[in-house]
Amino acid sequence: MQNIESPHRRIMSGSRPTGRQHIGHLFGALSNWVMLARDNDAFFEIADYHALTTGYEKTDALQSNIVEMVLDWLAVGIDPARSAVYLQSQIPEIAEMHLLLSMIVPVAWLQRVPTFKDQIAALGPEIATYGFLGYPLMQLVDIAIVRANAVPVGKDQLSHIELAREIVRRFNHLYGATLVEPQALLSEFPDVPGTDGRKMSKSYGNAIDLADDDATTTKKIRAMLTDPLKVRRNDPGRPEICPVFSLHNVVNAERVSAIEAACRSGELGCLDCKLELAARLNATIAPVRERRANIDPASIPALLANGAERARAIAVPTLADVKSAMKIG
Ligand code: SF4
Structure with a gap:
């Protein structure tokens, strides 16, 4: 098992496929990813399951949003030859491990995550689904299944990493040391306002897109x-x-x-x-x-398939370890 003290650092991060990325993404997470990927083993996930947690009613644009987002990731300098870039739903082991871990996570742990109530207040009660409640658990599975030990986050995501660590400790306590406890790599992102002064966000219509x-x-x-x-x-x-x-x-x-x-x-x-x-x-x-103008969108499916293969090379044995530890399957 790896740990954070080891010289080998494996980074995992991801983003929901929201389509074209804006300059807030570039000067926030994406520049940081490019920098971290230079010196570390890195896994970057397009979190399409997560997109369903709040956008389950409208999925028409999901596939085109995936392509647009990957084009922007490549354009800012994410190198798929160096880092694994993959689609969450192409790693079926994530769904299975999520189910298994859902058995040991107290509902109260998920309900107390600050973004749970905040998002319901912002987006309405219709997003308060079973899947949405489990969102932070799936984030942990994304990290743990590729045995990542470092997760770049902003301050607003720290509570999710703390929960992830708690779940790993609970699993390892119940079934023996199996999962890697991830550490947060806290990053200070500059404040990037949108054209109306509010936080830059596609949903506010105030974004300047990279494209x-x-x-x-x-x-x-x-x-x-x-x-x-x-x-x-x-x-x-x-x-x-x-x-x-x-x-x-x-x-x-x-x-x-x-x-x-x-x-x-x-x-x-x-x-x-x-x-x-x-x-x-x-x-x-x-x-x-x-x-961006020089990347052929037709190359994206093969690129994602290659990234999924690399992620699954770790995810398949991790899931096998989890099942063996739980004495199931
Ligand atoms: S108030 Fe006008 S001059 Fe001053 S920083 Fe803003 S845009 Fe520039």
Whole structure:
């Protein structure tokens, strides 16, 4: 069994197939994945079972969302020759192990995960299904089945990793040391606001997609909200409440001090500020867009099949160990 003290670190992370990725994904999880995958064994999963937990009613776009997301992952630099990139539902062992582990997880442990109540409050009572309650358990299975010992997460996911560790300890206590206890690799992600100032999210319609062209990106940035009290060009502004300024912080770090001073003094107008941001952002994303345009979507199924084969090479024996430990099957 591996543990975190061993020099070998295996990273596992995943994302629901939400379609085209936006710059919030790039400057958040994806850049971190690319960096971690350089020095570690890495497994990146397209979590299509998880997509059903909140989107079970509308599955028409699921397959195209998978392809669009993989195209973006490859474009930002995830290398499928180095890391396994695979579809969750192509690893049937995940579903079986989820069923087996569901027998030992107290319902109260799942109900107390903060996102359970938060998501129901945000999305409505119809998502409060049996499958949705088990979402954090399936996250653990995703990690444990490939014997990953490190999981890159933001602060909001820490409670899921803590639960995952608790479940592994319970399993190992009941049946003997079988599963690897994963550790969280806490990552600080920059705040990437959407064009309306709220968190960037496809569901808010405020996202700048990686696949947008330069003109679309510039148009979206020109329409962004700024400080509402800066009405005329020479009015002093408050960068601390301006989402345009927050994006400068992410992509234009060497210029933020000058922009902040010029905004406060009234020397800088919002249009010029936005056009500088658009130019900088387009230049930053240009290599990603170029790579994306050169990837043939027809290559994705074979790539995912290869990733599934690599994940199953570990998942099949892990499930066999679990069944043997539980004396079943
Ligand atoms: S000048 Fe720039 S930072 Fe200042 S309020 Fe306008 S857009 Fe925001």
